[in-house]
Amino acid sequence: MSLNQLIQWYFRTPIVLRLLATVAFCMIFFGSIVHWIEPDVFPTVFDGVWWAVITGSTVGYGDFVPLTFWGKVIGIFLILAGGGVVTFYMATVSASTVKYExxxxxxxxxxxxxxxxxxxxxxxxxxxxxxxxxxxxxxEHVVLIDNSLKEIEYKDHDFHYVRGDATEDETLNKAHIKDARCVIITSDPSKKERQADQTSILATVAAKGLNPNTFIICEILTKEQIPNAKRAGADTVVRSNDFMSTLFFHELYRKAHIKPFDTLVKQLSNQQYKQITVPEKLVGKTFQNCSFEFMKQEELLLGMEQDGELQINPPAQTILKEDAHLIMLSTLRK
Structure with a gap:
């Protein structure tokens, strides 16, 4: 590597690494010089470097002390030059850490x-x-994209925050969309329903365009926009308005009213939906037999997907085929 290439590499290196290299050079330089001047006091180069580090950092153990005139002159230059470099390095590291946070x-x-x-x-x-x-x-590793939050205390949340517009490539690339396993797009509550749906669909198009293989779950508020969300590339469309309306209806007309906090929503929040391929031992069995098997494991069989058709609570005597997928509900466990 030529001198010109070395200089270019030095100035292209991050400032913290540059300062670290400068500190290392100063310590080795002064340590070698003092070893050459006073070999009796500093028998090895390492002893000289040790003295240079201790002196330059203003610790001053006193285990090695230059005795000659020129040795003391080297010590003065070390304190003036090396000490300033070390102090500046520590200040830069501290400032960089604060800026990073x-x-x-x-x-x-x-x-x-x-x-x-x-x-x-x-x-x-x-x-x-x-x-x-x-x-x-x-x-699970989570990345949050939002444009409304100016700042979020990262120590209070176990996710990486990216501020920006999720419909823009720059923001999605900053969230490393190309290697994302799944994208969940929620509706913006500050916008009108139709406008919020349009933003969600646009974000779906942007995410699918940058990573066609990622699984996208998109929240849509209006029924008319569901086909557009699917055409945009959403693998699953969740219409929260339908879900909430159904909960309101059942809560309104159920006969037995229980404790206010012991509601269906609270119960569902402690449950996990699972979809698995039918176990080999249950192929050819009835849906009823299969339900009993999973009840032994404290899991509730809700339905199945078979022959391209999704069935919730199918007839009890339905025979399970090899390609069937079972949908069940089980308690979330930490």
Whole structure:
């Protein structure tokens, strides 16, 4: 490597590494010089470097002390030059650490991982979803994209925050969309329903365009926009309005009223939906027989997907085929 290439490499290196290299050079330089001047006091180069580090950092153990005139002159230059470099290095490291934490809280840093889940939108639904992930899926890596939060305390949440518009490539790339396992797009509560749906659909198009293989769950508020969300590339469309209306209806007309907090919603929040391929031992058995088997494991069989048709609570005597997928409900376990 030529001198010119070495200089270019030096100035292209991050400032913290440059300062570290400068500190190392100064310590080795002064340590070698003092070893050459006073070999009796500093028998090895390492002893000289040790003295240079201790002196330059102003610790001053006193185990090695230059005795000659020129040795003391080297010590003076070391304190003036090396000490300033070490102090500046420590100050730069401290400032860089503070800036890193600030950028992390403000959503300015790019996510570097993969096989993660991207959640778009910070609202009560995503807050609860993140709490459930933290409690029941501790190994899951989550990246939050939101444009409304100016800052979020990263120490209070186990996710990486990216601030920006989820419909823009720059923001999605900062969230490392190309290696994301799943993207959850929630509706913006600050917008009107139709406008919120259009934004969700646009975010779906952007995410699918950058990563065609990622699984996208999209929340849609109006029934008319469901086909557009599917055409945009959403693998699953969740219409929260339908779900909430159904809950309101059943809560209104159920006969037995129980404790206010012991509601259906609370019960469902402690349950996990699972979809599995029918076990080999249950192929050819009836749906009823299969239900009894899973009851032994404290799991509730809700339905199945067979022959391209989804059936919830199918006839008890329905025979399970080899390609069937079972849908069940089980208690979430931490």
């Amino acid at each position: 600030q950028d992390l809280s403000r959503g300015k840093l790019e996510y570097k991982g993969k096989d993660h889940v991207i959640i778009i939108g910070w609202n009560e639904r995503t807050k609860q979803l993140n709490q459930m992930i933290e409690s029941y899926a501790k190994n």
